Amino acid sequence: MVKYIFVTGGVLSSVGKGIVTSSIGKMLQVRCFKVTVVKIDPYVNVDAGTMNPYMHGEVYVTDDGGETDLDLGWYERFLDLNLKKENNVTTGLVYKAVIEKERRGDFLGRCVQIVPHVTNEIKNRIRTVARLSDVDVVLTEVGGTVGDIEGLPFLEAIRQMRLEEGYENTLYVHVALVPILDVTKEMKTKPLQHSVNELRRIGIQPDIIVARCTKMIDSEALRKIALFGTIPETAVFCSYNVESIYQVPLILDEQGMGEFICKRLGFSERKSDFNGWKNFVDAILNPEHEVKIALVGKYAELADSYVSMNEALRHGGAACKTRISIEYIEAEKFEKNPKNVEILRDFDGIFVPYGFGPRGTEGKIMAIKFARENGIPFLGICYGFQLAVIEFARHVCDLKEANSTEINPNSPYPVIDLMPEQRGIEYKGATMRLGAHKIIIKPNTIAHVLYKSREIYERHRHRFEVNLEFLQTLKKNGLVFSGKNADGRRMEILELPDHFFFFASQFHGEFKSRPRRPDPEYYGFVKACLDKKLGKFKPEF
Numbered sequence: 032m033v034k035y036i037f038v039t040g041g042v043l044s045s046v047g048k049g050i051v052t053s054s055i056g057k058m059l060q061v062r063c064f065k066v067t068v069v070k071i072d073p074y075v076n077v078d079a080g081t082m083n084p085y086m087h088g089e090v091y092v093t094d095d096g097g098e099t100d101l102d103l104g105w106y107e108r109f110l111d112l113n114l115k116k117e118n119n120v121t122t123g124l125v126y127k128a129v130i131e132k133e134r135r136g137d138f139l140g141r142c143v144q145i146v147p148h149v150t151n152e153i154k155n156r157i158r159t160v161a162r163l164s165d166v167d168v169v170l171t172e173v174g175g176t177v178g179d180i181e182g183l184p185f186l187e188a189i190r191q192m193r194l195e196e197g198y199e200n201t202l203y204v205h206v207a208l209v210p211i212l213d214v215t216k217e218m219k220t221k222p223l224q225h226s227v228n229e230l231r232r233i234g235i236q237p238d239i240i241v242a243r244c245t246k247m248i249d250s251e252a253l254r255k256i257a258l259f260g261t262i263p264e265t266a267v268f269c270s271y272n273v274e275s276i277y278q279v280p281l282i283l284d285e286q287g288m289g290e291f292i293c294k295r296l297g298f299s300e301r302k303s304d305f306n307g308w309k310n311f312v313d314a315i316l317n318p319e320h321e322v323k324i325a326l327v328g329k330y331a332e333l334a335d336s337y338v339s340m341n342e343a344l345r346h347g348g349a350a351c352k353t354r355i356s357i358e359y360i361e362a363e364k365f366e367k368n369p370k371n372v373e374i375l376r377d378f379d380g381i382f383v384p385y386g387f388g389p390r391g392t393e394g395k396i397m398a399i400k401f402a403r404e405n406g407i408p409f410l411g412i413c414y415g416f417q418l419a420v421i422e423f424a425r426h427v428c429d430l431k432e433a434n435s436t437e438i439n440p441n442s443p444y445p446v447i448d449l450m451p452e453q454r455g456i457e458y459k460g461a462t463m464r465l466g467a468h469k470i471i472i473k474p475n476t477i478a479h480v481l482y483k484s485r486e487i488y489e490r491h492r493h494r495f496e497v498n499l500e501f502l503q504t505l506k507k508n509g510l511v512f513s514g515k516n517a518d519g520r521r522m523e524i525l526e527l528p529d530h531f532f533f534f535a536s537q538f539h540g541e542f543k544s545r546p547r548r549p550d551p552e553y554y555g556f557v558k559a560c561l562d563k564k565l566g567k568f569k570p571e572f
């Protein structure tokens with residue numbers, strides 16, 4: 032019998048519900064329970080794929096090509112899972128399915144309503160994940176904040192699930208902000224109390240309340256939260272600020288949350304084993320070295336735009352006891368004044384991430400040229416890979432005005448061009464080349480050293496690729512394509528053998544990076560940054 036844990040949020044969004052949800056999963060996993068997670072996003076988009084990372088953070092890509100909310104990335108990293116499209120449920124997806132059924136005549140004669148038709152669809156989706164995943168517990172995180180209009184059908188669905196699945200098989204966790212007033216330094220629980228009231232008005236009484244606060248809540252705040260939340264004090268926990276996000280499961284478990292959940296769900300007592308996780312956290316908290324990385328991007332203002340990349344760099348750092356300090360640099364800064372590119376000299380590595388559209392591309396190309404010419408370790412991901420090809424074509428192969436047709440459709444040397452199957456596609460939703468595809472690695476290359484395998488699977492999200500017409504010219508001038516797709520017609524990895532570390536991939540290694548299993552290209556980059564800084568002759572992977 033599967034048990035269900037539902038996580039809701041109060042007071043504000045972005046209080047770290049995703050991290051608390053992942054942490055609950057971790058507390059169960061270290062007690063040998065199998066878990067999976069569903070993220071509910073109450074927006075009307077069918078998936079996150081069409082959303083601007085500026086507004087909503089990065090789009091996370093699953094193995095099966097789902098373009099999902101970035102919280103799925105946290106679940107995968109914390110819980111070492113490979114989730115599927117089905118693990119992300121949106122209002123758009125639910126309504127689309129209900130309306131399709133209505134058009135097909137499935138509800139013939141009946142008036143189709145939010146309750147029960149939409150709520151049934153939501154419950155079905157959660158239960159389908161439960162059925163297909165062979166787990167003990169399904170965690171469901173409801174995005175947004177209690178009180179949002181668009182969240183109502185989802186809250187109604189999870190309310191009904193208690194009736195249908197039984198008290199001992201369901202658990203509601205409410206995560207809400209407890210602000211501390213600047214002037215009096217008092218912890219204020221009133222907003223949290225209101226959000227619990229709002230939840231109760233809908234018919235959900237939380238079993239656990241997690242106070243999100245900058246500091247550990249004091250006994251007075253704890254007493255009030257329990258009293259007004261109508262739960263025992265032992266059911267109140269606090270997620271306070273910690274140096275690393277990966278400490279959150281540890282601090283919640285220390286407060287007894289893991290044990291409380293197991294008891295409440297009727298699980299028999301099992302020993303927890305946090306050892307592996309603690310080793311990783313130790314490596315993050317007690318580094319022996321530090322490297323400074325310049326991330327030259329276009330969504331630099333919102334750190335969430337690059338969250339998986341950040342984390343992959345940190346995973347790589349943990350593996351070589353190195354703290355990663357990342358500076359976000361708007362690529363346009365270099366376009367405004369080319370002298371600005373000189374600031375890159377102060378960094379141990381230059382990183383050019385994914386991207387879309389022309390803005391900032393010339394600045395990124397300038398950064399790549401600087402890395403190539405000055406022997407600074409470089410990693411390019413997706414657009415970063417494509418722009419590295421353009422830079423090489425322009426400045427090494429002398430193909431002036433070489434470009435991607437995404438940036439300049441009239442370039443005389445379109446070294447990056449739309450993939451053939453993308454021609455004629457007008458719909459923007461879920462039409463890119465998505466998800467995990469096989470890549471064959473060339474022997475005796477850096478890629479081979481890093482991946483230790485001739486065959487890998489990596490996740491993709493792109494419409495453009497290296498134009499084969501220019502392949503010979505690029506190769507002749509020294510660019511090595513050390514990873515290709517199965518038929519050899521799609522360039523996936525590039526490297527420059529004579530450079531200290533110049534490496535880029537069409538795929539996104541960050542989506543498969545895990546705390547204790549850093550992605551090879553990110554690890555390789557960080558290690559190269561470190562070894563260069565330590566004055567080594569070449570990187571020692």
Ligand code: GLN
Binds near residue numbers: 412495
């Ligand atoms: N804009 C490029 C493409 O569509 C790169 C995409 C990306 O960086 N994810 O191919």
